[in-house]
Amino acid sequence: MKKTSVNRLVAASLVTALSLGLAACQSNKKGDTASQKENHFTVATVRWQDWGKDFLKGFVAEAEKKAKVDVDWKIYLNSDWADQKAVLMAGGKLPDAFLGSISFSDSDLSVFKNRFIPLEDLIDKNMPNLSKIMKKDPNMRAIVTDPDGHIYSLPKREPMSPKVANQLYINKKWLDNLGLDMPKTYEDLVAVSKAFRDKDANGNGNVSDEIPFENGGIDPILTYALPFGTVISPGESGKYWTVNDKKEITFTPTADYYKEGLKWVHDQYKEKLIDQEIFTQDSSQAEAKRQNNGDAIVGISAGWTADALFGKHAAEYVPMPPITGPDGKAYVHADGSGYGRNELMITDQAKDPGKILAFFDQFYTEDATIQTFYGSFDKATKKNDDGTYTVLEAPDGEQDIFAWVNSLRSFGPKYAPDDFNKKVTLPKGAGDGLKLEAQKVVEDAAQPAFPNVMFTQEELNRLSVISVDIMSFIQTKQAHWVTEGGIDKEWDEYLASLDKMGLKEYKSIHQAAYDRYLKNEKK
Template structure:
């Protein structure tokens, strides 16, 4: 019934959009033949969808070598960007060189993610799409699976025309797992980013405060408690005021990384952990979570945790971290100190994971690299009149040299290529951060790319800042990275059912967590809490997660 209502609603929206468009065209004095519906500038949707490799017989198409097209072919490529970043990336040396040698001209359509959700709904309902879609933020799994009639299955195109990407899938089985949809087809292509840290957020402490108080770097939960207590009670920052130090703070809640020492990590946000036997645990209903919340309540009740941690927003937290007069926050989890503490970042250092009461260390992360492997980076739509040209053009992105240029910037501008075959990053222009420069000069996190482990050896990054610093700091956590619940592919039915369960459960978990940390009482309320979770559908939710994980593991 849900599917039928959803389908009717979608059809009604499409009909209304077509009616409005037709009315507008009549009002402008223009006519559009009825049998032209479904066409774009390149031809009919039906013709393009019938045979993905029909263009192989086209005398204008070269199956190998350059140019890809003997006479110029134009492709429309849509991508999304953060805020108002614009299309400056299109001047990237790799992109301009590829256009010149391939004879494939690109008409970029750049949309801001600020209002993309509204725009994409209209676009999908109208059924009018460009030839190629770039970026995992543009269309997600549900967008694709609910509109499969708009996207080409890519298996055959990949095997026939994409040797670079085919090699990537062979070298990295997880990339193929992640990009295979429940029906066995690949409707999107993925990426693998270069030199990503394996650890996500790590413990960062104000080393100057430790030195001021004559304290050692904490290694266990008990040692951490003693250090934080000293930060709270003494003049750790040395400004003469023993009351302005904040050992731990947060914005609209606390980072769940504070529970890492209890064996709880969750970099993908599912609230699920993978056990050694491949079974799953919903950690907010686990004994480890219960003990971790009790520990946080102890810190809160003794004033170690900022009383405003659950009410202040990010801007208020940032003002405390970067107080112009003195460093005020003592300990937290983050990528790097400079990302949070500004002018005071030199006082902070990343330390080894804090040992839990079981004597073990745990760090949230991914052995393949955090956010390294992603799907839905490239889609070819059924409106594409030249899918084989599109496939060959996209395949050019899946070499090491192409990928680093589409992650950092072009060779000759952002990247320096040396005679020994190595690559380094140039310094950004004065007044510009390295990260901003990379986003301005490349597709950065979005779009196709693949860097093999062998090619990574040729890339030399600075260990003092940016991506290189993240990799360097990540090494302190080697051997402690937990196995994350992967970004599995859910079926349409699972995608419909899962939000109906998680919406209420997530709110309940967050509200009880805040209450137990600030007010206590978890032992008394625990059994009723678990019972309520099951009433809300936790068992059904875990069944969905387990089945999706089993499908992923068997691929």
């Protein structure tokens, strides 16, 4: 099923690179005569892997027929896209549009902004579905409004998007073996972890092979310290930023609760309740411990689902409820609400951008959203007589892969309103159904996430300079304080060092981007 792809080593000659790029790009049309057809346009998209072209069948093909357009889909593979993108953008000929945020990041669009056209007026004229959605849901406009006031890409809101991506899982079999209750408070968590450390929790006769807490999901240290409120947000640009109900933002690594949380984590590390190699091992070594060939040796870890984390040991683990901290509250990382941008960009070479947008406006319906996320009706999904939807079982059991093969999945225009997920029945034993079931234990404790804001080119340039030193310093000090301690003594000096690195400017850039986001919500 794999196609011949561009050899990354062959990039010295622009002519050679162009020819190879064209060879590696798959198309669902033959010959050049199609470009002369009326209502014909080209759309480039990027796929994680070569899963074939079934995702263009069913709904997408029917939408083309209904709109009376002929779309020439240019399909690139992610493994080659970085090289091909550079060649494509340096050349003279571009497709009419690019589909999917996998193709262009915010920084890409900022660099190549002159190659993409503003869409706001065209949306109003040609996209009644999206225009109606933007009026009802201001986030859909806010997330795509550039700092210059224009809209250069179309938004999405994914269906069945979990509120909590990474959550803690605990070995229930170990709890049962030791006669322990599920921990509810941070004191309970310490007591359970000590029992995991000191007793033969896995029952194999070895009292020293258990690891109470192991690295798993994003930022394991702040995940472990969650009882102290150390929540993080999705995405690198907003990772350490939090926002409260009053729309106030906080940079977690400078907050008092961060300091108190790391002091507590150090105490648990010193007691060997946390893997002593958590800062020195790579992800494959941590995975080898979680998925140990023999008995399970990990008590608690964080990640997407138990099967993804623990492999053959998954049946021993259950989602751990949110742990309350010293303030009596429980905190859980939130993962946003499925909003995204850069899902369709129209280039300056498109002859009829209005017609392209009119075609993609069909993607902003509930019927379209379920099909572009899981697969077309009767193949991967079913629309029931009462207006609800059923996602069909994958024939080979690979629920997620089946969805990627048969749909655009996470990429492309789509919209799931607030009540949409209640209309969808998923297979509970795999894929999204498994995750959504697992998150029920913790979702009520999820904290507001910092939104996916947009930065100006000048802001991006400054962030690229400032953030490197700040993030590196924060990570270095975090590891030091967890393993060696001393945070109280060094805290003031730490804050002063961050100020010298440009923390004030770093904060002001994020505050300005957040303020613009809130302003665009009100439009």
